C-alpha cells in the first residue's frame with residue numbers, strides 16, 4: 001500500500017499486477033540491466049555498470065516469481081482480471 005504523502009513523481013504501477021508502488025520505497029523492485037563478470041567457481045556475481053529502467057514491481061509479485069508462481073496470479077483469485085502479458 002502506497003502512502004498518500006508519496007509525491008506523484010515517485011508513483012508507479014507494478015508491471016505485473018498494477019498495484020501502485022513508491023519508486024523509492026523500501027521493498028519496491030526496479031528492473032535494471034547490467035554486466036555480470038564470469039567467475040571461475042561461480043558464486044555471487046557483482047553487477048557492474050547498472051542501468052536502471054523505469055519499470056517497477058511490488059514485493060509480492062517478485063516473491064511469487066522467486067517461488068516459481070506467475071506474478072500477479074493472486075489477483076485471479078480476487079476476481080480481478082489482469083493482463084498477464
Ligand SMILES: [Zn+2]
Nearest residue numbers: 014017058061
Ligand atoms: Zn505486483
